[in-house]
Amino acid sequence: MIAIQNVRLFDGENISKSATVEVEGQHIATVLSGETPPRTDSGCQIVDGRNHTLLPGLIDAHTHVFGSVANLRTALAFGVTTELDMFSFPPELTSLLYEVVEEDDGLADLLSAGSVVCKPGGHPTQLMTALPTLSQPQEAEEFVAQRHKEGSRLLKLIFDNGRHAGFDLEMLDLDTASAAVRAGHARNMICVAHACDIAAVRMALSAGVDALTHVPVEGPLPEDVVRQCVQQGVTIIPTLTMMEMSTADTGRALAGDVLISQNLSADDVHAIRCGREGLAVGSGDLRHAMASTLRLHRAGVPVLAGTDANNAPGRLSPVVHGASLHRELELLVKAGLTPLEALASTTSGPADLFNLTDRGRVEPGRNADLVLVAGDPTTDITATRSITRVWRRGTPFDLDGFRASVT
Numbered sequence: 001m002i003a004i005q006n007v008r009l010f011d012g013e014n015i016s017k018s019a020t021v022e023v024e025g026q027h028i029a030t031v032l033s034g035e036t037p038p039r040t041d042s043g044c045q046i047v048d049g050r051n052h053t054l055l056p057g058l059i060d061a062h063t064h065v066f067g068s069v070a071n072l073r074t075a076l077a078f079g080v081t082t083e084l085d086m087f088s089f090p091p092e093l094t095s096l097l098y099e100v101v102e103e104d105d106g107l108a109d110l111l112s113a114g115s116v117v118c119k120p121g122g123h124p125t126q127l128m129t130a131l132p133t134l135s136q137p138q139e140a141e142e143f144v145a146q147r148h149k150e151g152s153r154l155l156k157l158i159f160d161n162g163r164h165a166g167f168d169l170e171m172l173d174l175d176t177a178s179a180a181v182r183a184g185h186a187r188n189m190i191c192v193a194h195a196c197d198i199a200a201v202r203m204a205l206s207a208g209v210d211a212l213t214h215v216p217v218e219g220p221l222p223e224d225v226v227r228q229c230v231q232q233g234v235t236i237i238p239t240l241t242m243m244e245m246s247t248a249d250t251g252r253a254l255a256g257d258v259l260i261s262q263n264l265s266a267d268d269v270h271a272i273r274c275g276r277e278g279l280a281v282g283s284g285d286l287r288h289a290m291a292s293t294l295r296l297h298r299a300g301v302p303v304l305a306g307t308d309a310n311n312a313p314g315r316l317s318p319v320v321h322g323a324s325l326h327r328e329l330e331l332l333v334k335a336g337l338t339p340l341e342a343l344a345s346t347t348s349g350p351a352d353l354f355n356l357t358d359r360g361r362v363e364p365g366r367n368a369d370l371v372l373v374a375g376d377p378t379t380d381i382t383a384t385r386s387i388t389r390v391w392r393r394g395t396p397f398d399l400d401g402f403r404a405s406v407t
């Protein structure tokens with residue numbers, strides 16, 4: 001048994017000043033509030049939690065693992081115990097990763113969308129020609145059945161004509177997208193739409209998706225779109241870190257924070273400093289994305305922290321697994337969420353939307369996915385970077401060993 005004693009506890013929703021959390025095997029066994037005398041029974045490992053805050057393992061609601069186990073290890077070093085992988089190909093790679101993370105608690109867990117729903121000639125077929133594509137509504141049922149069989153645990157739909165990034169690509173039509181969403185819902189798959197501009201957001205909403213990811217930098221979301229989001233009960237995963245790295249250089253300071261760089265290879269640090277993204281290069285203003293995120297939040301639309309981390313060996317992207325989630329939380333607070341709301345957006349929020357009833361909150365019976373940080377991230381969100389311990393399913397992550405191995 002592990003007992004984390006007298007710790008400030010964020011349980012996924014609320015904060016308690018002092019609590020003790022006991023872990024038995026892979027699960028949280030008990031949560032006791034108030035000060036407790038130190039346990040003395042042998043076989044119980046005591047962790048003194050004073051001046052620290054215990055959080056549920058963080059969930060990054062938008063990443064791309066690209067089959068890289070190293071990405072999942074780095075993510076865990078930053079307290080990210082689950083990644084929602086929003087596109088992966090080929091499916092054999094996804095199946096293999098599922099097996100690896102089931103065996104190895106030294107890696108973040110993942111749920112993958114697998115192959116995305118896109119048109120022939122649509123994004124991202126310009127990057128990867130072998131992808132399966134969907135042309136018409138009559139094919140949607142079979143297309144989605146195939147993705148489900150391959151191990152896609154959620155459905156990702158691409159609404160993107162590429163024009164914001166200087167391409168001219170085919171975009172899903174409304175009937176086809178709607179048919180895919182119906183086929184996804186019939187299999188209890190949460191349907192997430194990639195939509196970077198306002199026209200794409202409108203079409204994704206008309207198709208009936210459950211969540212939107214990215215948030216336009218071309219201009220503020222119009223009031224009727226915000227209203228429609230509320231009426232349809234959609235969730236937003238704005239990926240402000242990705243939008244920032246596509247439009248402004250302000251996020252690059254992350255590379256200079258030793259609490260970040262101590263967990264990263266020289267390549268990853270270089271990627272944050274110098275990598276480029278193509279989502280909306282040069283054409284937009286991050287302030288629109290920040291303002292729209294706040295308006296949606298104030299209107300009652302759930303906001304989830306997702307980064308679009310997509311670096312991998314050989315791919316120099318400034319949005320790096322694990323590290324960028326801490327920037328995302330900071331940006332959400334800069335946008336106007338409270339630190340407590342930002343913390344919920346990366347714990348209970350994604351757990352609730354994606355029906356991950358075994359994680360996202362500190363309560364008995366849930367997986368012991370836990371992060372211990374020095375200080376109080378409920379008043380200063382950047383304290384999430386001061387990680388002293390991480391557990392996945394009750395297994396402590398060897399932070400010192402990891403840091404010593406990073407070059």
Ligand SMILES: [Zn+2]
Nearest residue numbers: 063064086308
């Ligand atoms: Zn993405």
